[in-house]
Amino acid sequence: MSERSGKVQTVLGLIEPDQLGRTMTHEHLTMTFECSHVPPAPGDEGLAAAPIEIKHLHWLQQNPYSHQENLLLNQEIEAVKEELLCYRKAGGGSIVENTTTGINRNLPVLRQLAKDTGVHVVAGAGYYVDVTHSDETRKMTVEKLTDIIVSEVLHGADGTEIRCGVIGEIGTGWPITESEKKVLRATAHAQTQLGCPVIIHPGRDTAAPGEVIRILQEAGGDITKTVMSHLDRTIFDHQELLEFAKMGSYLEYDLFGTDLLNYPFNLRVDMPSDSVRVQNLAFLIKEGYEDRILIAHDIHTKHRLTKYGGHGYSHILKNIVPKMLSRGITQNQVDKILIENPKHWLTFK
Ligand SMILES: CCC(=O)NCCS(=O)(=O)O
DSSP states (O other), rough: OTTTOOOOEEETTEEEEGGGGGEEEEOOOSOOOOGOOOOOOOHHHHHHOOOGGGGGGGHHSGGGOOOHHHHGGGHHHHHHHHHHHHHHHHTTTOOOOEOBBBBBOHHHHHHHEEEHOOEEEEEEBBBGGGGGOOHHHHHHHHHHHHHHHHHHTTTTTTSOOOOOOOEEEEEEEESSOOOHHHHEEEOOOOOHHHHHOOOHHHHHHHHHHOOOOOHHHHHHHGGGGGGEOOOOGOSSSSSHHHHHHTOOOEEEETTOOOOOOOOOTTTTOOOOHHHHHHHHHHHHHTTTTTTTTEEEOOOSSSSSSGGGOOOTTTTTTIHHHHHHTTTTTOHHHHHHIIIIIIHHHHHSS
């Protein structure tokens, strides 16, 4: 048994699981997303270079990845601090900050935000998608990658003593690359050593979540302690969703607040509305999966902050919870999704 057993590891140290309270299990407080820049449509170059202003807000909401400055969430630490204070006022307790190597994790900033706001922040270990892997990362063996991930949890990451409390979001694309497969195997090996939570960013294909789980399983990972993120934009058919749910991971709907007509990373996808997300939660609950559901906003760009007319980190607590209740989801089930399930996932074995 390690000192972490039965505890949750935040950027300020170990806490009792009951201290977490309501938890968003997939957010970013500081990161950069330049790796996912999408060139603007012909004629939109001016909008893409213009400062963020209310008159451009609808364009920005529909083209969030075509505006370079919008991808620099790391420039908004004061605004994020104000948002976290609002999140606490709205009844929020904790946030899992899933920024990993490749998209500019900044652990000292996370620690300062946790200190300044009283929100518990759990940081993520490991690597984002292939396009962000350095040459050095690509050359590493699974053993070396495992050692680094384990060290980020046991001793601290990025040259600091600030420890990560979850592995991920581990980035994978579609098809999954060789480098991403090595990171997945290292993730499973590190999880076996540490008994810790894992969270996955799947590629944008219906088959991607299942394939990731198979790789983790073969490498000995604990699927019951693993979250599959972004199901909102990945699995649409209810039968396919149930097939995936049977594999045993947590099922995360983490794009609440995103309303995008043309999803530029996969134009075949119709991004669901928040109403459809709530319908999907109700469906999974009816099918017996209320112990496996997690929700969040996955804020990763500026325009989703309230400072820029966005929904902010309190949208779920303020708007989605009442909607869930109005659609027959009980208060007990809401509490499971926001308090009990995150608590069980985040507690080290
Ligand atoms: C780093 C943030 C992130 O990966 N968000 C997921 C965006 S999407 O793949 O669902 O479009």
